[in-house]
Amino acid sequence: MGQLTPDMIMVLVMIGLAIFLFIVEWVRVDVVAILMMVALPLLHLVTPKEAFVGLSSNAVVSIIAVIIIGAGLDKTGMINKLVKPVLAVAGNSTSRIIVAISFTVAIISSFMQNIGAAALFLPAIQRISKMQKIPLSRLLMPVGFSAILGGTITLVGCSPLILLNDLLLPFNLEPFGLFDVTPIGLALLVSGITCFVLLGRFILPQGECQGTEDNEAFCTIDGLEANEAEVNSHYELTTSEDFMDYRDPVRVEDLRRRYLVNVLALTEPPDFKTLSPSPETEIRAGVDLVVCGRQKDVERMALAEEMELKETIDCYSSEFDTSTSGTVEAVVSPRSPFAGLTLAEIRIQDRFRVTPLEIHRQEKTYRADIDSIALQTGDVIRFYGTWKRLKSLHREAGLLFSMPTDLEDMRPEKALWAGGWLVLSLVMIMGFDIQLSVALMTGALGMVITRVINIDEAYQAVDWRTIFLLAGLIPLGIATQKTGTAEWIAGSILSVIGDVSPIVLLTVIGILSTLFTLVISNVGATVLLVPLVVNMAIAANVDPRMAALVVGLATSNSFMLPTHQVNALYMGPGRYRTVDFIKAGSLISVVFLVVMIAMISLIYGI
Amino acid sequence: MPIITISRGSHSMGKAVAEKVAAKLRYYVLSRDLMLKASDKFHVSQQTLLQALHDAPGLKDRYKNTKQIYIAYVRATLLEMVAEDNVVYHGLAGHLLLKGLDHVLKIRIIANLESRVMQKMREEGISQHDARAVILKDDDQRKKWTRKIYNVDPTDNTLYDMVICIDKLSVDDAVEFICGAANTKSFHSTDASLRKTQDLSLACNVKAALVAEFPEVGITCEYGNLLLYATEKTAHNGKFKKLLTSLQQDTPGIFNLEVRSGVPAPLDAV
Secondary structure: OOOOOHHHHHHHHHHHHHHHHHHHOOOOHHHHHHHHHHHHHHOOOOOHHHHHHHHHOHHHHHHHHHHHHHHHHHHOOHHHHHHHHHHHHHOOOHHHHHHHHHHHHHHHHOOOOHHHHHHHHHHHHHHHHHHHOOOHHHHHHHHHHHHHHHOOOOOOOOHHHHHHHHHHHHHOOOOOOOOOOHHHHHHHHHHHHHHHHHHHHHHOOOEEEEEOOOOOEEEEEOOOOOOHHHOOEEEEEEEOOOOOOOOOOOEHHHHHHHHOOEEEEEEEOOOEEEEOOOOOOEOOOOOEEEEEEOHHHHHHHHHHOOEEEOOOOOOOOOOOOOOOEEEEEEEEOOOOOOOOOEHHHHOHHHHHOOEEEEEEEOOEEEOOOHHHOEOOOOOEEEEEEEHHHHHHHHHHHOEEEOOOHHHOOOOHHHHHHHHHHHHHHHHHHHHOOOOHHHHHHHHHHHHHHOOOOOHHHHHHHOOHHHHHHHHHHHHHHHHHHHOOHHHHHHHHHHHHHOOOOHHHHHHHHHHHHHHHHHHOOHHHHHHHHHHHHHHHHHHOOOOHHHHHHHHHHHOOOOOOOOOOHHHHHHHOOOOOOHHHHHHHHHHHHHHHHHHHHHHHHHHHOO | OOEEEEEEOOOOOHHHHHHHHHHHHOOEEEOHHHHHHHHHHHOOOHHHHHHHHHOOOOHHHHHHOHHHHHHHHHHHHHHHHHOOOOEEEOOOOHHHHOOOOOOEEEEEEEEOHHHHHHHHHHHHOOOHHHHHHHHHHHHHHHHHHHHHHHOOOOOOHHHOOEEEEEOOOOHHHHHHHHHHHHOOHHHOOOHHHHHHHHHHHHHHHHHHHHOOOOOOOEEEEEOOEEEEEEOHHHHOOHHHHHHHHHHHHHOOOOOEEEEEEOOOOOOOOO
16 A cells, blocks of 8 residues: 555545535535536646546536437427326236336436436326326335436436446546446346335335315325315305405405415406416405415405305306316426525516415425425425416426426427437447447437427536536546545555455445445545545456446435435425435335345356 | 503612503503413412513523523513503513514603612612612613623613603603503504414414423414424424424414424514
8 A cells, every 4th residue: 555645635635525515515516526626726636637627528428418318308298108108008006007107217217317307207297196096105206216226227327327437447447338237227126116016015105195176186195184174275255345444455465374375366346357366466345256275264264354255166167177277286396496596586476477375395385474485406386377377387497397288398299300319329329339428419419400409408408517516526536546545545445344255345335335425426426436446446356347337336326315316306296204215215225235236246247 | 552561770660650650541550460470370480580581691591591481481471461452561671572562662761870779778778889789780680681682782762662761750740651652543552463462472372382392493473373483403303293283282373383494583583
């Protein structure tokens, strides 16, 4: 083992700083990566050229192309079209539905970002949950985990695997092919789904389904909103003729604040029917209004404000026809511009003329003062509005909706083109041995040229956070390797664990990668660990490619905490608690490690 | 009609003014009864509650939040007692304990130090030196208390609607001024201000129920809809959840109760 040099100490400090910042999240992970990109050349730990080499790396270009291809597939509505045949195959059995959807999501996830596949499928799963009356909590976790596992089926399925070949370059190790990981990924997927099918009743929260008055069934976890009186419904009321006498003006906002009742429609003088009236609208005497709220709150309001509560929706029956307006559950996606803002800051009602009804976060439902809640990824907001207005909200807000398919802005006529370009990319990689980035960018360009997606949409689709995270951490990997720090850490670890068999070493690497990926990003864990484990493997006479592969795969073993983007996204809609992830995720993580090591030893004979 | 709070230093004739105002307006006078009721309700001795409202918090108080706990008990009781309005309160910190209510007429009665010393000497038969020392110490405790608990200076005139110095003005003059102010429209109770009193009372009652174990929780209430601002750790605490469930079931007037975690409580939270 070499001696610790000042440069190595500096690199160790920078690694420590990066890990610390990843954990405490004082700044966003991509900003940490950019900090490394700038600090390392300033400290003369890498050359300026090496500092920015990540931006032009094969991995970064491949990820950009994969994202554009994914966005193109999304635009064609192919994903929604998959739901019907998948359900036809699955029938009515919950287990079969879980298996069918999970496999479909995993296969899609193997060619696009995990979070992209998970987000695309969320509205479809919500629809399936309603149609088949299966609690969402029993569907989402298996499907979310499958989206993560699907990322291990091909080398372009997730960022760590895309990055792997670039990280092997300095060691002159043979790169992995697109489908080299497929048998292992498929085994991981099958084992994960099997766990849910066989043990789902023990490890998943057992929700229940309910139907609202407008026949929209929705499902909840045990005990949460199980009481019918807690369910929001629509009611029509009439204000008295002397409503405006002897009292301060009553506005739409007042009713929401006082009684947690949302006014969905209101007659304004002389006889205009307004849907989703603005919060400042004054409620006049002798007018009809439709509200949404819990029965006990509506009755309390009717009594206190001397309103007549009608038995059915009467004057507004045509406006409340399901073909005109409705209620949707919108999930705040990881890339939504609304994340971090409150509904008041977004001015949601002024801009889109829709009515936010409530916000669900994990197991909690917020009804009071929802305008002041800062939205988080995975939050579910229930909106009422006309389909036209909801469509405009859907287009601009980066929210994931369960909308009627004919209203979504899709280009189904381009489905063949999209599929064709994807296949061409794969043929180029497999049949002609063309570099991954070139082949995938060809597919992405093809989608733009054939107008599956326009170039602005393609630019917007790219998640720059991921790009800079990846590009910024690559120089840290270079510095770790160049200064001999990786070799030194590897030697130190080996001197502690002693002479161990290859399987034990790979298992230790797998556990280490799993732990790292739970607290720092999977990309960060891969960049830091690959140089390290390759050195360890060389020193211990184990195949270094296998050690790197274990890191690439095990950094997807992120099921125990809702820290993975997919878990964070599904947590709100599924009404999961952290303990639900710990329960199911612990089992899946152990199975993952066992199956991965078993498959690697079986296929590569270590 | 309004709630009148009379804040006073010891021997400033504030008690006499309060009693005469109440008699003239036919209001109920509230002072020591508050401690008695709070003591009964929360099973804490009157002396402990008085000390909590009088003495500045020490190190032990800050560590164990005892001051905060007792003040929450007194505030919850006071809010319940003034709910009917037509009350003159001349106890400690009334203007601060009833902060946030619209129909409260906040009066401060002061007197020059020499006449206070004389009054003390007369009442307790002690020397001038001792009387002065006792009064100055008492004033100092009051200042420290309000600074440490509410971060304000009790001698800041902007905290009050009227400050009257009993010197050239007599007690009867002060009573006239106060009754005149009480009859102005600005201090009359309205449906909205009475609703606000009920809401504040509800928030204070919930605070009193939680404060011993979860002192950091901030509470707001509007039309019986309670919002509790807690840390993530508290929000997920089993005992906290259990307490909330029983409060929601047992406390009349609570229509909705939600917990917000990870966000700071608004300034008007109790």
